[in-house]
Amino acid sequence: MADAKIKVQVEDNQILEVVASDKAVDAIWIVLGEGLHNVKCKLTPTRNNLAYAGSIMGREIIYKRSVEEVRADIAREEHDSFQFRTR
Numbered sequence: 001m002a003d004a005k006i007k008v009q010v011e012d013n014q015i016l017e018v019v020a021s022d023k024a025v026d027a028i029w030i031v032l033g034e035g036l037h038n039v040k041c042k043l044t045p046t047r048n049n050l051a052y053a054g055s056i057m058g059r060e061i062i063y064k065r066s067v068e069e070v071r072a073d074i075a076r077e078e079h080d081s082f083q084f085r086t087r
Contacts, residue, residue: 023073
């Protein structure tokens with residue numbers, strides 16, 4: 001998967017655009033910052049599967065998409081990246 005940008009919400013209702021380096025149904029890995037001072041975080045589904053949550057340096061980060069929506073996004077990205085070759 002190519003690095004995609006997603007919008008996450010921080011505790012104080014601030015919206016940040018971060019890079020999602022890897023997406024799976026059970027976890028989303030994001031990268032905050034650029035270059036030498038970047039920080040990675042693993043977002044995992046909440047108990048009710050309506051969002052993904054994680055913590056970076058004591059701050060809670062929330063990605064407000066359900067597990068089903070993320071599953072559909074992953075399937076769509078895989079379908080779009082798969083190309084048929086004809087001779």
